[in-house]
Amino acid sequence: MKYYIIAGEASGDLHASNLMKSILKKDAEAEFRFWGGDLMTQVAGFGPVKHYRDLAFMGFLEVAKNLRTILKNIRFCKEDLANYQPDVLILVDYPGFNLRIAEFAKTSGMKVVYYISPQLWAWKEGRVEKIKKFVDEMLVILPFEKEFYRKHQVDAHFVGHPLLDAISDLPSIDIRQFQSENQLNGKEIIALLPGSREQEVTKMLELMLSVRPFFKEYQFAIAGAPSLPKDFYQKYVDENVHFVSNKTYDLLRCSKAALVTSGTATLETALLNIPEVVCYRSSRISYEIGKRVVKNIKYISLVNLIMDREVVTELIQNELNTENLVKELKLVLEGEPRQKMLNDFELLREKLGGKGASDHAAHLIVKG
Structure with missing residues (x-):
C-alpha cells in the first residue's frame, strides 16, 4: 500500500519513524511519501517532501507573522496528495495544519488516520467535530484520551505510548565512554533541554544557565536540537558547559x-x-492569550497531566527565575524528593502500559 505521512515536529518525526518500521513489518510492499525529519528519512531511505524544521512556528505571534508561508504549504500539500493518491493518509499530531489536510483528503475520497491526538482536551475542543467528520481512525497514546473521545461519540483506539517503544529499544550505555566521546569532564552531569526552536532555545538557555554558580560541582550539557545548526550553540559553551548533538536520550541516561x-x-x-x-x-502576549483559551488544565507537563497530580515541579512564566530554579534543582539532585519522584516515574510507566504502541497502531492501519 501507499502511505502518505505528515509529521510537523521533532517528536512527530520520532514516533512516525517507529510507526513506519512497524508498517514495514506488516506490509513489506509499503511505499512512503512524507513530511517529517531525519529519523523518517533513515527508515524510508530518502528525504521528506518538507522537513519539519521549515514548518515549526511557535506561538500566536509567530504563526501570524508566517501565515502566508503556512497557507502556501497547505496548498502545496493538497496538490502533492492529489498527485500521489495514497491508500491511506496518516496525520501525526500537528493539528493546525493536519486538520485542514484531513478535510481535503476525506472529501477527496482518501482514508484518513490520525495517530497521536492533538491536545483537544486542553483547548479548541470544538475541533473534535472535524475529527468526527474527516478522520476514519483515531489512534490515541494517552490513557485519558479514549474517554475524552468517547464523550464526543468518537470511537478512538488507545494504542499505548510510542515513547515506551523508543526507550525500550535503547542499548546499554557506558557513562565514562559517553563522557569521553563527547568531550565531557568527570563531573556528574545536569542536562539542559531548552527546546527545538531558535527563539525558544535562546530564551530558555539563558535562564537555565543562570544556575551555574550554585552548582560548581556539576557540569552542564546542552542537548542540541537537530533542527538547529551546531554553530548556534557555540556562544553558550565553555569549560563547564558542553554541547551534545543529536544524542538526547544518551545524554539524559548519563545525567x-x-x-x-x-x-x-x-x-x-x-x-x-x-x-x-x-x-x-x-x-x-502569547501566554495571556494561552491562559484564556486553555481550559481547565492544571498542568503543562505530560508527566503531571497523565498522573493527574504534581509529580514534577513546573516553573511557568514569572515563576521561572534563577532563585526558583536553584531551589527546585537542589531538591531533585539529592534526598527524599528525588526518590519520591523516581517512585512516581515507575507508576507513570505502569499507567502508560508496556512496549508495543507502534506495532498496535501499524496493525490497525494496515488491516484497513
Whole structure:
C-alpha cells in the first residue's frame, strides 16, 4: 500500500519513524511519501517532501507573522496528495495544519488516520467535530484520551505510548565512554533541554544557565536540537558547559538530573528515569492569550497531566527565575524528593502500559 505521512515536529518525526518500521513489518510492499525529519528519512531511505524544521512556528505571534508561508504549504500539500493518491493518509499530531489536510483528503475520497491526538482536551475542543467528520481512525497514546473521545461519540483506539517503544529499544550505555566521546569532564552531569526552536532555545538557555554558580560541582550539557545548526550553540559553551548533538536520550541516561522545557521532552525524561524540573516561558502576549483559551488544565507537563497530580515541579512564566530554579534543582539532585519522584516515574510507566504502541497502531492501519 501507499502511505502518505505528515509529521510537523521533532517528536512527530520520532514516533512516525517507529510507526513506519512497524508498517514495514506488516506490509513489506509499503511505499512512503512524507513530511517529517531525519529519523523518517533513515527508515524510508530518502528525504521528506518538507522537513519539519521549515514548518515549526511557535506561538500566536509567530504563526501570524508566517501565515502566508503556512497557507502556501497547505496548498502545496493538497496538490502533492492529489498527485500521489495514497491508500491511506496518516496525520501525526500537528493539528493546525493536519486538520485542514484531513478535510481535503476525506472529501477527496482518501482514508484518513490520525495517530497521536492533538491536545483537544486542553483547548479548541470544538475541533473534535472535524475529527468526527474527516478522520476514519483515531489512534490515541494517552490513557485519558479514549474517554475524552468517547464523550464526543468518537470511537478512538488507545494504542499505548510510542515513547515506551523508543526507550525500550535503547542499548546499554557506558557513562565514562559517553563522557569521553563527547568531550565531557568527570563531573556528574545536569542536562539542559531548552527546546527545538531558535527563539525558544535562546530564551530558555539563558535562564537555565543562570544556575551555574550554585552548582560548581556539576557540569552542564546542552542537548542540541537537530533542527538547529551546531554553530548556534557555540556562544553558550565553555569549560563547564558542553554541547551534545543529536544524542538526547544518551545524554539524559548519563545525567543526574535535567532542566527541561515543557513538551514531549518532559515525558521522555521521566520515562528514562531522570529527575527533572520543568521550565516554560513564552512572550507575555502569547501566554495571556494561552491562559484564556486553555481550559481547565492544571498542568503543562505530560508527566503531571497523565498522573493527574504534581509529580514534577513546573516553573511557568514569572515563576521561572534563577532563585526558583536553584531551589527546585537542589531538591531533585539529592534526598527524599528525588526518590519520591523516581517512585512516581515507575507508576507513570505502569499507567502508560508496556512496549508495543507502534506495532498496535501499524496493525490497525494496515488491516484497513
